[in-house]
Each structure stands twice: as structure tokens, then as C-alpha cells.
Amino acid sequence: MTERRYDPTLIEPKWQHLWEREGTWEVSNDPEDAEGEEKAYVLEMLPYPSGEPHVGHLKNYALGDAIAHFHRRTGQRVLHPMGYDAFGLPAENNAIKTGVHPREATDKSIASYRHWFHRWGISIDWSRELASHQPSYYRWTQWIFLQLLERGLAYRKEAAVKWCPHDQTVLANEQVIDGRCERCGHLVELRQLEQWFFRITDYADRLLDDLDRIDWPTRVKAMQRNWIGRSEGAEVTFRCEDVDPAHPIDYAVFTTRPDTLFGATFFVMAPEHPDVLKLVAGTEQEQAVQDYVNHALTESAETRGDVDKPKTGAALGRTVINPVNGEPIPMYVADYVLMEYGTGAVMGVPAHDQRDYDFATAFHLPIRPVVAPAGEDDPDVSDQAFTAHTDDERLINSGEFTGMDAQAGRDAIVTWLDREGAGHASVNYRLRDWLISRQRYWGCPIPVVYCEKDGMVPVPIQDLPVELPEVEDYQPRGRSPLGAAEDWVNTSCPRCGGPARRETDTMDTFVDSSWYFLRYCDARNDEAPWDRRVLDSWMPVDTYIGGIEHAILHLLYARFFVKALHDMDLLEAEEPFKQLFTQGMILGADGNKMSSSKGNVVAPSQIVERFGADAARCYVLFIGPPEQDAAWSDSGVEGVHRFLNRLWRAADELLAADDRPRPAIQPSDPEGDGLTLVRKANWAIEKVTGDIRGRFAFNTAISAVMELVNEVYRHRDADPEARRFAVATAASLVFPFAPHLSCEVFERLTGERVWEQPWPDADPDMLTAETFELVCQVNGKVRDRVTAPTGAPREELERLAMASRGVQGHLNGDQVVKVIVVPNKLVNVVVR
RNA sequence: GCCCGGGUGGUGGAAUUUGGUCAGACACGGUCGCCUUAAGAGCGACUGCCUUCGUGGCGUGAGGGUUCGAGUCCCUCCCCGGGUACCA
Numbered sequence A: 001m002t003e004r005r006y007d008p009t010l011i012e013p014k015w016q017h018l019w020e021r022e023g024t025w026e027v028s029n030d031p032e033d034a035e036g037e038e039k040a041y042v043l044e045m046l047p048y049p050s051g052e053p054h055v056g057h058l059k060n061y062a063l064g065d066a067i068a069h070f071h072r073r074t075g076q077r078v079l080h081p082m083g084y085d086a087f088g089l090p091a092e093n094n095a096i097k098t099g100v101h102p103r104e105a106t107d108k109s110i111a112s113y114r115h116w117f118h119r120w121g122i123s124i125d126w127s128r129e130l131a132s133h134q135p136s137y138y139r140w141t142q143w144i145f146l147q148l149l150e151r152g153l154a155y156r157k158e159a160a161v162k163w164c165p166h167d168q169t170v171l172a173n174e175q176v177i178d179g180r181c182e183r184c185g186h187l188v189e190l191r192q193l194e195q196w197f198f199r200i201t202d203y204a205d206r207l208l209d210d211l212d213r214i215d216w217p218t219r220v221k222a223m224q225r226n227w228i229g230r231s232e233g234a235e236v237t238f239r240c241e242d243v244d245p246a247h248p249i250d251y252a253v254f255t256t257r258p259d260t261l262f263g264a265t266f267f268v269m270a271p272e273h274p275d276v277l278k279l280v281a282g283t284e285q286e287q288a289v290q291d292y293v294n295h296a297l298t299e300s301a302e303t304r305g306d307v308d309k310p311k312t313g314a315a316l317g318r319t320v321i322n323p324v325n326g327e328p329i330p331m332y333v334a335d336y337v338l339m340e341y342g343t344g345a346v347m348g349v350p351a352h353d354q355r356d357y358d359f360a361t362a363f364h365l366p367i368r369p370v371v372a373p374a375g376e377d378d379p380d381v382s383d384q385a386f387t388a389h390t391d392d393e394r395l396i397n398s399g400e401f402t403g404m405d406a407q408a409g410r411d412a413i414v415t416w417l418d419r420e421g422a423g424h425a426s427v428n429y430r431l432r433d434w435l436i437s438r439q440r441y442w443g444c445p446i447p448v449v450y451c452e453k454d455g456m457v458p459v460p461i462q463d464l465p466v467e468l469p470e471v472e473d474y475q476p477r478g479r480s481p482l483g484a485a486e487d488w489v490n491t492s493c494p495r496c497g498g499p500a501r502r503e504t505d506t507m508d509t510f511v512d513s514s515w516y517f518l519r520y521c522d523a524r525n526d527e528a529p530w531d532r533r534v535l536d537s538w539m540p541v542d543t544y545i546g547g548i549e550h551a552i553l554h555l556l557y558a559r560f561f562v563k564a565l566h567d568m569d570l571l572e573a574e575e576p577f578k579q580l581f582t583q584g585m586i587l588g589a590d591g592n593k594m595s596s597s598k599g600n601v602v603a604p605s606q607i608v609e610r611f612g613a614d615a616a617r618c619y620v621l622f623i624g625p626p627e628q629d630a631a632w633s634d635s636g637v638e639g640v641h642r643f644l645n646r647l648w649r650a651a652d653e654l655l656a657a658d659d660r661p662r663p664a665i666q667p668s669d670p671e672g673d674g675l676t677l678v679r680k681a682n683w684a685i686e687k688v689t690g691d692i693r694g695r696f697a698f699n700t701a702i703s704a705v706m707e708l709v710n711e712v713y714r715h716r717d718a719d720p721e722a723r724r725f726a727v728a729t730a731a732s733l734v735f736p737f738a739p740h741l742s743c744e745v746f747e748r749l750t751g752e753r754v755w756e757q758p759w760p761d762a763d764p765d766m767l768t769a770e771t772f773e774l775v776c777q778v779n780g781k782v783r784d785r786v787t788a789p790t791g792a793p794r795e796e797l798e799r800l801a802m803a804s805r806g807v808q809g810h811l812n813g814d815q816v817v818k819v820i821v822v823p824n825k826l827v828n829v830v831v832r
Numbered sequence B: 001g002c003c004c005g006g007g008u009g010g011u012g013g014a015a016u017u018u019g020g021u022c023a024g025a026c027a028c029g030g031u032c033g034c035c036u037u038a039a040g041a042g043c044g045a046c047u048g049c050c051u052u053c054g055u056g057g058c059g060u061g062a063g064g065g066u067u068c069g070a071g072u073c074c075c076u077c078c079c080c081g082g083g084u085a086c087c088a
Helices: A006-023 A055-073 A091-099 A104-119 A135-150 A201-213 A218-228 A258-263 A277-278 A284-297 A354-362 A404-421 A517-521 A531-539 A552-567 A604-611 A614-622 A635-658 A672-692 A698-714 A722-734 A740-752 A794-803 A805-811
Strands: A039-044 A077-079 A153-162 A169-170 A188-198 A231-240 A251-254 A266-269 A314-322 A327-335 A345-348 A371-373 A391-395 A424-429 A448-450 A454-457 A490-492 A499-503 A541-547 A578-581 A769-776 A781-789 A816-822 A825-829
Touching: A006 A614, A006 A740, A039 A055, A039 A531, A055 A077, A055 A541, A055 A578, A055 A604, A055 A614, A055 A672, A091 A104, A104 A604, A135 A153, A135 A454, A135 A517, A135 A552, A153 A266, A153 A448, A201 A218, A201 A284, A201 A552, A201 A816, A218 A552, A231 A258, A231 A404, A231 A805, A251 A266, A251 A424, A258 A314, A258 A354, A258 A404, A258 A825, A266 A314, A266 A354, A266 A614, A277 A284, A277 A314, A284 A314, A284 A327, A327 A345, A345 A354, A391 A404, A404 A424, A448 A490, A517 A531, A517 A552, A552 A578, A604 A614, A604 A635, A614 A635, A614 A698, A614 A740, A635 A698, A635 A722, A635 A740, A672 A698, A672 A722, A698 A722, A769 A794, A769 A805, A781 A794, A794 A805, A794 A816, A805 A825
Parallel strands: A039 A077, A039 A541, A266 A327, A541 A578, A769 A825
Antiparallel strands: A153 A169, A153 A188, A231 A251, A231 A314, A231 A424, A266 A345, A314 A327, A371 A391, A448 A454, A448 A499, A490 A499, A769 A781, A816 A825
16 A cells, blocks of 8 residues: 555545444434443533634533543443534624524524534534524423423512613523623613512522532532522521510521520611611601612612621611510611521621621620630620630520530520520521523523413413514513514413413523433424433433533533422433533633634634644643643644654554554564563553543543554564554544544554444553562662562562662661562662 | 632643652653755654762752651641632
8 A cells, every 4th residue: 555644634524424424423212222231421511603613612522522432432322412502692692783683693603513513523413413492492491491380480570680781681690790790791780570480499408419419520519509508597586566566576587696696786687678668767767767778779789799898887776676685686777788688687796797796896886795615704805706716615695595515505595496486497598599581582482471361371382382483673672572573472362262462581591401411312302302211211411521611500500400300200310410520721822711802712623624623632632631721732733733643654654564454453472672562552551541431531541642652663673563553552542532543544454443343451461561670769768770570579579679789788787677668669678 | 708629840731549769751842963955844862950960969839747758648828720708
């Protein structure tokens, strides 16, 4: 065979077409086909199609593909599908600007993504492809919505919601970052609106507890725990008898420190609390309180949220009774108390809470310590005693509870409150229900209608999908653009047949992506979202790969969906993603996040055109540990390309001498350089396998193949059969990272399709040499190295070391105190 | 503040499983050589710092400690990145 240059533009399309023609990566749902094979569901987060894919996508899919390929070749039945998260704001904003239907830009972008996934040679089961904007998909998104509605997990309520004045839509709490819209950065306002919610708070405990059952990065788990924010404590009732002693009003507060109840010296309500103005009506405090509340409500979330801001507030001129000691304490309104958390009111315990301390100092309120280290009965409160915590804290100044250990006192006080009907143990969450309505066009319509007679009526399942109507104007004007499609909005009530109007809000796009991994399992099912038997055969996703930016939103919502659907008996799994892998970002060459304004964007298309898909894929995996961020380097890609080229030429040299394709079998009794090569090849098998399995260390896996190839170059005179074995092994091992080159080289050498070959097994006999270099230390310093037989007993190693010249030269006649022998490694002689 | 990560050459990083030699694999960059009319590609050698070149000294953010032996374990601290925050 004539010499051939490594030309990715020739070999890559060749294999891509073959895989496509043969549907190589399609996997059947028929249990008959499984033949006892284990399943592996490998999934990368689906892309939001916008323009062309960028290097982050390349890394994401190169990672997932490597894992999918590895599982296939180790005998697993692999589901590796692809789809598009097609609804969303960028396409819609573009439509507002250009007047072109968002579907057009979206479909164009999808075509581009699809093209590049083929061009990168990602092993996708294309028969399951989906996009969330297709009626055949969102029909089932609506179906799931109706299931949630039926079980009370979807509901409508009027609430103060976060409103983005720029995007003209409400936002979920999770989409508000530092008081600003996560998408456009505008300050978020509060609006009182009737909106749709999903009752995710019902699942707070399970979402928290089940984190212990999944193999996710600790930091993602920590973020979710943080977000759910479970606090254990007690609800305590304070009674206000000032306004009308005949009709006392009870105010509950939540506290995590019921043990400090005797230290409450004041009581504070949030400015939004509905009773604040009622409490001061007609009193001399009315004007001052009114002014303060107005000020607090108009203040931006940002200013108000500033922890370092001095405490402000206004006295209400009323008191409440502390249930434990009957003491009246003054009431205030202050903006450091939030209406959204707990009950919107708190007890002020300045001796044991920083914020209460600051407030008490500003308003000259008494500070009474009630918890102190054992033996201290009069701790110094000027010094913020609450910050110090010791193990032996006891209650002081606490009536009948005085002297109890803090933990026991806490329990005793809660028990007492319960008995007296003045409180009970309670748990609070930071997590709020998920607000899913959006006043935008490009989303999944909410399938309900409003009838004058029957009120809110769900659209019957047989009428799904409620298709998105065509409109002229995509601009939201404080209400959904869907409202303008009069023909669509006006409909008849499914219940009474009378006139009705459709819901015009669409769903948050996170709803679409909360169940797509379920649909892949049975993507072409027209009768149901999935067949449960099929679904259960694939779920859960074994390995899920994506960016850390989805640590809270998407991953929490998807977990909620799976739990809710499980409770409806629609699937077996209780967690969607058994193992999660969060990849790091690829930064620009300057170390900054890639952005067109910085001019540091690397387009994968350019790299693929210049060096080929294999080099591009290998490079993004070789660049560093995949979970870490890494800066792009042009010379780095060249280096990887050089390596692939060297592998190609190593094969080419062999083929130039003998181009008969035949299985590359390990020579039975290699010697000399041949033995070195065979050993190195087996070492590489062991190393690459270990690096992929268990730890996703693709960077070191690739470097091991590089070492093997370097070794082949170092021993060009070795026995050709040993070289053939080494080169074919390198080609086989590099398959998950550079599949095209791997296929081409492997086929030319052996006549076989590499993906049909089982993953190689290392020959244990070739993993250890007969001898090793024994390190001989004296007092921990290396003084000699001698050759010793592998597996030699301790005594022999000790004898060899003691006899070595280096050790003898450093004993200096000192007394040998101890000899440490580490088999197959070293001997350390300790002398004095 | 609280919760997660992390700090190793000029650079990205390696040293996996239970602490076990020689820290720095692999790659980038650099220096030199071969090949070439030349350039490029390719091939090969060297490349932590210091050095009075000695079988020399110093080196994994800083300081302590445990150990025959520490990048790896423990304590104290500093710095960087991320998440979260008047959440009671």
C-alpha cells in the first residue's frame, strides 16, 4: 500500500457517513435485544439552539461521547440521544427585533447544531431526536402540567412576584440574581399578580434527603441544600392585647433558637406585613410608621438587602406578651425583617443575634443574655456575646429553665410552649414554590381555559396539544403576546360549551427541560408520553454531563418532576440522574470567559476545518481535568494534532512494509525492545481503562496513549509484530476520544471495525517485570538503587539493601535502629 | 458571615487506590542539533531554582506537628475561585 498522509478531511466524513447509513448508534427498546446486557444511559444536557455551537458544546459532547463509547465497548447497551431546548427568550427577542418568527431562527439553529454533531462524529441515536417546540413534544409537556394540576401540584394564586421591566415578564425566584434579572440584568420589581405555581415546596424534604442517595459533586449538593435552606426551630405565639383587650391578636414568629426566648426584649414586623398599618391606625405613631413603610417599600431590593446598612425602623407604640414570662415587649416595624420568610415577624433577641443586636443598639433597647458558658452568670454583652459558642452552654435568666444545658433547655421550652398552646416545633424552608407563568410568546401554552360559568377548566387530554397561535407582534406589553390572537383566545368551555377564554401565559422553559430525558426513552410514542415498561428499562440516567450553571435551577426542577411523576405511579425512578458530572468552562486564550466583546471567542468550526474533529475533540479533553475551567490554547491543539499524526505515521510505517490486514495479537514471547513495547501497551490499557472508569481522567488517559506512541517511535527496530500490537492498541485505546482516526488506523492494520471490538484487557503477566529497581535509603535519604526480583521476600530485600554500596558507605558504623521494608518498592535503614 | 473548591516549573497540568524512591508524567513554550538551496514539516537532545558544578544545596501558599518517610495526614494562618446571604 502506498504511503498516505493523515488527512482528517478525508477519513472523518467517510466514517460519519458509514455510521449514519448503518444507524450504528441506534439502540432498540425491545427487551429481547438486550440479551442480558447491562444498560447505560449516558446523557449530556440538551443544548439551547442559538446560532452555532461553541467550544463549550464541543467539550460537553466530546465528554459524553467518550463515556458512551467506553460503555459500549465494555459490553453495555448504551442510550445516547440528542435534542434541543428550543423555546426561550433569545429567539423571541430576536423576533421582536426582526419580526421574523422565532421558529425560523430556532429551526435554522437546530439544523446547524445537528450538522455539527454529525461533523464532530458524536455517536448519537438520531432516531430519538426531539425539540421542545415541536407540538409532538409539548403536547406531553401540557399533559404533565394537567397531571400536576389534577393533584394540586399546579395552582394559581395572586402573589407579590418578581417582575422584570425589561423582559416584561415575571421571573422565578431562582432567576433573580442579586435583585436583578439573570437574563438582562435589570433591577427586578415586585408586582401583585395572579400566576401559576408548581408546589415544589411539598417535596422540600425529599429533595433534601435524597441528595444522600445520588453520586453528585459535593458542591452541587451543597448548593441545592443551601437553596432549599431547611431550618429547624419553633413557631412561638406572641399575643397583642393593646388594640382591643377583648379581642387579642396572636402573632406567630419562627425562631431557630427557642432556647433564647427569655432574651426577647422587642418584637419586629416586616414593612409588608398586612397588620402594621392596622396596629397604628388612629395613633400618634401612624404618620411616622406610614412614612417608614412607604420608604421601605420603594427602596430597591439591592439597597434594602445590604447587610452593612445601619438598622432602621419605627416604633408601633404597641406591645406583645412574651408567652414564657408574660412580659410585654415593644413592637416595631423594620426593613431587616422579610415578609417572604417565616411569618413576616420576628422576636428580637439582641444578646444572641447579630441583627437584633444592631437594632437594639440603634434603638436603645435592653440586651439580656440568656445563654452562657457554664459558670458565667453575667456575661459581657457589650462584646456581642452571641458570636461565641462553646460546648457547655447553659440557660441563665430563664425562669424555671435556668441552669439547663442549652440543647435540653431548647427542647424543654418547646415542650412547654406546646403544652401551653403558645407554640410548637416547626421547620422552615428558604425554597419557594416554582412560579412557572411567563407573559411571553415563545413557550409552551398552559392548557387551561377560563369559563364565565365554570371558572378555570383544564383542556381535555384528547384536545392536546394546545398549539401556539401565530401572532403579528411578539412584543410583550405587560401581558402575554398570545392575548392578541383573538381567534385563538376565544374558545368554548370544554365543560359547558359556553364561551371561554384561553390562558395566555406560557410556561417557563425550565418546564420543558424538566422531563426531556424521560421522553428520549420512548420518543416516538404517539399514545402516551412514554410506555412505563420502556421508561423503567432505561431510567435513571446513569451519567449526566453538563455545566455547573445548572446546579440549582434545572437539576432541582428535574428532580422535582421525577419525584412527582413517581408519586403518580408513572415511573419507578425517584431520582433522574444517578451520577452527575459537571464540566468546567473553556475560557479564551486570555483566561477570560469567551465573549464576542472581548474578541477571544474560538469557533469550533474553524478548529475542525483546520485540524479535524478528532484533534478538536482530543484537545478539549486533554486540556486539563474535565471538571476544571481551562484556557484555550492554539498551540495546544496543534500539539494534539501532532500526536494524532504520529500515531497515523507509526501505522503507516508498518503498512509500508507489510499491508496485509490481520488481527494484531500480542506476540507470545516478545524479547528486547519488543517486550518493552508489549509491556508499555499493556500498561497503557490498564492506565486508560482505570482513568476512564471511575474518574473521568481523560487528560491522563490521552497522555498514556501519547506515551505508548512515543515508545513506539523510540523502538522502531523492534519486532514488527510487537510494533503492530502496540500501534493497534494505541488506535483502539484512543477510540473514545478520536474515533475517526482510530477506526481508520485500526481497520488498515487489522481489517476490523474498532467499535465492534471489545475493549482490550491487559495481560497481567505483562504488567509486572521480573525485576524492579529497589530504592535503598538511609535515614530517609536515597543512597543507592539495586535490581531486585519482583515479589522477593522482605528478608531478601533487606539483605540486598544492606549489602549495597551506597548504604554501606553511609552507615558510618552507626547502630541500625530499625529497617523498614516496602515490598517491591524500597528499604529504609534507620541508624543512630 | 456561612457552605463548597483550590494554591505544584515560563504555561496547562501529573504524582489514582491504603503516606513510600528519584516531585514535575504528558503537552505547550524555549534552547540546541540533524534533515533541507531555504522555509516549513519531521526527527533527536536539553529545559524547576541556586551552584564555589561536589556522589552539593533549596524546592509543592506560610508556620507548626505526627512519622523511619509528608505535595499527600493533623493544627493555625494567608491568598484565589465559586455558591449563598439582613432566612430570624
